[in-house]
Amino acid sequence: xxxxxxxxxxxxxxxxxxxxxxxxxxxxxxxxxxxxxxxxxxxxxxxxxxxxxxxxxxxxxxxxxxxxxxxxxxxxxxxxxxxxxxxxxxxxxxxxxxxxxxxxxxxxxxxxxxxxxxxxxxxxxxxxxxxxxxxxxxxxxxxxxxxxxxxxxxxxxxxxxxxxxxxxxx
Amino acid sequence: xxxxxxxxxxxxxxxxxxxxxxxxxxxxxxxxxxxxxxxxxxxxxxxxxxxxxxxxxxxxxxxxxxxxxxxxxxxxxxxxxxxxxxxxxxxxxxxxxxxxxxxxxxxxxxxxxxxxxxxxxxxxxxxxxxxxxxxxxxxxxxxxxxxxxxxxxxxxxxxxxxxxxxxxxxxxxxxxxxxxxxxxxxxxxx
Numbered sequence: 001x002x003x004x005x006x007x008x009x010x011x012x013x014x015x016x017x018x019x020x021x022x023x024x025x026x027x028x029x030x031x032x033x034x035x036x037x038x039x040x041x042x043x044x045x046x047x048x049x050x051x052x053x054x055x056x057x058x059x060x061x062x063x064x065x066x067x068x069x070x071x072x073x074x075x076x077x078x079x080x081x082x083x084x085x086x087x088x089x090x091x092x093x094x095x096x097x098x099x100x101x102x103x104x105x106x107x108x109x110x111x112x113x114x115x116x117x118x119x120x121x122x123x124x125x126x127x128x129x130x131x132x133x134x135x136x137x138x139x140x141x142x143x144x145x146x147x148x149x150x151x152x153x154x155x156x157x158x159x160x161x162x163x164x165x166x167x168x169x170x
Numbered sequence: 171x172x173x174x175x176x177x178x179x180x181x182x183x184x185x186x187x188x189x190x191x192x193x194x195x196x197x198x199x200x201x202x203x204x205x206x207x208x209x210x211x212x213x214x215x216x217x218x219x220x221x222x223x224x225x226x227x228x229x230x231x232x233x234x235x236x237x238x239x240x241x242x243x244x245x246x247x248x249x250x251x252x253x254x255x256x257x258x259x260x261x262x263x264x265x266x267x268x269x270x271x272x273x274x275x276x277x278x279x280x281x282x283x284x285x286x287x288x289x290x291x292x293x294x295x296x297x298x299x300x301x302x303x304x305x306x307x308x309x310x311x312x313x314x315x316x317x318x319x320x321x322x323x324x325x326x327x328x329x330x331x332x333x334x335x336x337x338x339x340x341x342x343x344x345x346x347x348x349x350x351x352x353x354x355x356x357x358x359x360x
Contacts, residue, residue, distance in 0.1 A: 035349055036348075037349065037352050038291060038348075038352065039352065039355065040352065043291060043351045043358040046278050046291050046348060046349075047278055047279065047280065047358050047359070048359065050278050050348075051275065051277045051278040051293070052275050054275075055293065055348060058274075059274045059275055059334070060275060060335075063333075064334075094359065096359065
């Protein structure tokens, strides 16, 4: 290769660098470690529910109901399906109906997994909108849940671990 | 007399002006101004204006956050931490010091990484089971980005999350990186 034909790296890189500086403010630096990119329903779950329920739906099961491999069973009962949306912290969430429906579907179908009936429909924004207008304000939530749990265990073979929450009342 | 001198002055100015400019030049500039005027509202779309807008949307913490020293309160991951940094107590940004247990219950929020301008999901876990760590004041932090009053307990940073642990004594606080949000899908709902 003759000296004339030698590529001029600086000239080739410089316009690209200027263009990058102009178009993307500021040019992104390489992240220091490999961090998972979170789909919106998962990010919304983490920011609105995950602190107490845990990153993967497991936390302190005596204080906060476990979700992993348990919550899916609630969809076996019509009342259980409604219960998940009518829980005050769910119904009064700052999320929109669409966002809340997506988070509920993420929780039930991805974190919950086991126990979801095969023909269970996904929550729609319209269903969530109607249910969150009827929050469970006037009941003892622990007793309400306990009654649903006993039916799920007796009739649908749900795991006895569903009883953990509420058994540590002070 | 004075009128005459004023005439002379005007004439001199006009002639000087004429010497430096042309009628075509004036017309060209006027034309340019007419063409450019409708584009003025588009100026905020320019990258410089965009980054200025992004800068003004930042919180005070985000404007001065750094990404080098994880044992300082202005490290970017600590945008909503309230407590003693575990890194100053024999632990790390996301690890408890020996003998302390992480709380299973925590507060999860987002912090802006100044290196890439993206929002990261951070889990603020307390380390529990030992008396409070007595670190210097540089390690005792209280940042409040996106914090809410106690009537929204899950977003309040005064809560000691050790209540879910067997030994509920508070020792120090960590800030574990959980993931990065995807701006293409819109910001997370909080």
